[in-house]
Amino acid sequence: MKKELIALLCRKSFRFSETPAFKLVSGRMSRFYVNCKPTTLSPRGMFLTGHLMFAxxxxxxxxxxxxxxxxxDPIAMATAFASELKGHPVKAFSIRKDQKDHGIVKWVEGDIHHGEKVVVIDDVATTGGxxxxxxxxxxxEGLEVVRAVVLVDRQEGGVDNIRAHVSDTTAIITRDELVDCWKQMEK
Known part of the structure; x- marks a missing residue:
């Protein structure tokens, strides 16, 4: 599954340039561009991502x-769906970028309660911010974060920065794996 997801990410979500050509959120230029959404929102990508994240x-x-x-969000939903298929249900939740200013004011949305153990996930880690x-x-919100997992580690220090906050931090796919795949596809 991982090899297939790497290939799908290479086709749909990854760009590489020998010289810095892609502007990052930080404003810095990079040789690599990763936008996981075309993959994680596709049927096969959602299937693969959900199963690999659940594992x-x-x-x-x-x-x-x-x-x-x-x-x-798409990764959490795919993971919850895969977990139900595997007979070990894990709920999905979403954390807002901006706090609600009406109703019950909170950061986290989902069927989740104070004191629950959770895994925080992300699609790509550059700095880990x-x-x-x-x-x-x-x-x-009173949740106990027991692990952090990113789908793609750009290998620019993000996973180490996250690890300073959650010692059990890992990535499923690395930038090097995507570059290797991209180079094979270019041949």
Whole structure:
């Protein structure tokens, strides 16, 4: 499954240039561009991502998986769906970028309650800032973050930065794996 997901990401979500050609959120230019949404929102990508993410979290003891909207949302939903298929249901949740100012004011949406063990996920980690923000907001809502998992590690320090907040942090796919796939596809 992982090899197939890497190939799908290469076709739908990854771009590579020998010189820095892609502007990142930080404003910095990069040789690599990763936008997982075309993959995670496709039927096959959702299937593969959900199963691989579930495999990465199933031994965590967590009852729910989620992260900062919008990057984590399709992955969390796919993971919850795969977990039900596997007979070990894990709920999905979403963390807002901006706090609601009406109704019940909270950061986290979903069938989730104070004290639950959760895994915070993200689609891509560069510096890890979005994932760290999600971890902080989950904790502020009384959730116990037991693991963090990113789908793609750009290998620019993000996973290590996240690990400073959640020691059990991992990535499913690395930038190097995507570059290797991209180079094979270019031949």
């Amino acid at each position: 990465a979290i199933q031994d965590s003891g967590a009852s729910a998986v989620g992260g900062l909207t919008f990057g984590a 979005s994932t760290i923000k999600a971890i902080e907001r989950a904790r502020s």
